[in-house]
Amino acid sequence: MTDLLLLPGDGIGPEVTAQARRVAEAIAPDLSIAEAPFGGISFDQLGSPLTDETLAAAKAAKAVLMGAVGGPQWKDAPRDKRPEAGLLGLRTGMGVFANLRPAICFQPLADASSLKRELVEGLDLMIVRELTGGVYFGQPRFIEDLPGGGRRAVDTQVYTTMEIERIARVAFELARGRRNKVHSAEKSNVMETGLLWREVVTDLHKREYADVELEHILADNAAMQIVKNPKQFDVMVTDNLFGDILSDAAAQLTGSLGMLPSAALGAPGTPGLYEPIHGSAPDIAGRGIANPLAAILSFEMALRWSLNRADLADKLFAAVNRALEAGARTPDLGGKLTTIQMGDAVLAEL
Numbered sequence: 001m002t003d004l005l006l007l008p009g010d011g012i013g014p015e016v017t018a019q020a021r022r023v024a025e026a027i028a029p030d031l032s033i034a035e036a037p038f039g040g041i042s043f044d045q046l047g048s049p050l051t052d053e054t055l056a057a058a059k060a061a062k063a064v065l066m067g068a069v070g071g072p073q074w075k076d077a078p079r080d081k082r083p084e085a086g087l088l089g090l091r092t093g094m095g096v097f098a099n100l101r102p103a104i105c106f107q108p109l110a111d112a113s114s115l116k117r118e119l120v121e122g123l124d125l126m127i128v129r130e131l132t133g134g135v136y137f138g139q140p141r142f143i144e145d146l147p148g149g150g151r152r153a154v155d156t157q158v159y160t161t162m163e164i165e166r167i168a169r170v171a172f173e174l175a176r177g178r179r180n181k182v183h184s185a186e187k188s189n190v191m192e193t194g195l196l197w198r199e200v201v202t203d204l205h206k207r208e209y210a211d212v213e214l215e216h217i218l219a220d221n222a223a224m225q226i227v228k229n230p231k232q233f234d235v236m237v238t239d240n241l242f243g244d245i246l247s248d249a250a251a252q253l254t255g256s257l258g259m260l261p262s263a264a265l266g267a268p269g270t271p272g273l274y275e276p277i278h279g280s281a282p283d284i285a286g287r288g289i290a291n292p293l294a295a296i297l298s299f300e301m302a303l304r305w306s307l308n309r310a311d312l313a314d315k316l317f318a319a320v321n322r323a324l325e326a327g328a329r330t331p332d333l334g335g336k337l338t339t340i341q342m343g344d345a346v347l348a349e350l
């Protein structure tokens with residue numbers, strides 16, 4: 001059985017996963033590691049961004065580590081064959097509905113953020129993003145021609161009680177092991193899904209999690225508060241689209257989008273999907289300068305959440321911190337190290 005399936009993907013995906021692989025081989029030499037084609041490169045070679053074989057291999061592994069997918073090369077591919085469609089298919093195929101996106105400001109990077117040091121120093125915010133529902137998947141969705149000219153595009157935002165309750169449960173459980181505070185972000189002031197979201201979260205809180213502090217916040221205000229005073233937050237639970245946007249904003253608090261890992265989890269006992277939250281970064285792909293830390297820290301999350309090796313995860317986290325303390329910086333963090341040199345720096349600390 002494969003312990004760790006790597007899906008390097010496109011753009012900087014292969015560059016950053018190669019460093020995560022080196023780290024994995026060094027810290028856990030007993031892990032069995034395999035690779036499979038995924039994303040645009042899989043579409044080019046095999047006609048689909050997510051083949052049945054790759055999905056089956058992902059479901060059979062203990063953990064899956066994905067690099068990044070997409071890029072301008074595939075902008076004219078049929079919509080259901082685009083790399084991003086493959087990623088959505090992988091998430092639903094694996095049933096990983098709970099996306100944990102931790103925005104942690106490493107102490108040595110407190111000056112690397114575009115925000116003032118005092119605002120981000122010590123930041124430890126966990127965004128819990130619903131990952132397999134909402135407007136990303138709702139039907140109907142289409143673009144149609146209008147008889148009088150012009151076109152009409154439709155996406156559908158949809159959530160059920162079950163979907164909201166299970167993601168809220170993840171947030172409350174996580175909060176209990178942290179600072180015991182959950183912010184639930186939606187747009188209950190304008191959206192029906194937001195209204196149901198608020199009702200279901202309130203209800204679950206009353207029934208089972210009254211010991212956890214709960215605050216409802218409108219998603220637009222949440223975006224503002226994330227840049228105004230991010231340290232007020234502990235766990236923030238939100239839907240698929242708001243979670244996508246708010247987590248990119250939160251990433252910048254940590255110094256760079258290249259720092260933020262994620263874990264996507266499903267039912268207990270099923271494999272998790274681990275991915276940096278950044279994309280394939282076509283503007284720097286192939287130049288060997290991408291920051292591999294989001295990928296390396298995604299592997300750290302895999303050790304913790306799927307591979308049952310929290311001891312090694314702690315060790316790896318500390319090694320990353322020490323590498324940063326020693327001054328290791330890729331260009332996105334204001335430094336000069338290449339992707340490989342950043343991998344070297346983490347390996348040296350291990």
Ligand code: NAD
Pocket residue numbers: 012016067068069070071072084087257258259275276277278279280281282283284289290291292294332
């Ligand atoms: P992006 O995240 O790829 O890049 C945004 C900016 O951040 C760019 O300037 C890029 O150079 C920089 N950046 C990102 N990761 C970095 C890293 N590790 N080190 C240094 N700098 C980094 O977002 P985009 O440009 O909007 O999207 C590019 C493509 O990636 C699109 O096709 C998009 O759909 C796809 N995408 C994929 C994923 C994923 O696979 N999980 C996530 C986001 C976007």
Ligand code: IPM
Pocket residue numbers: 070084087088244277279
């Ligand atoms: C992310 C990405 C993806 C998303 C895209 C590439 C499908 O932006 O993982 O944050 O929107 O979920």
Ligand code: MN
Pocket residue numbers: 244245248277
């Ligand atoms: Mn995103």
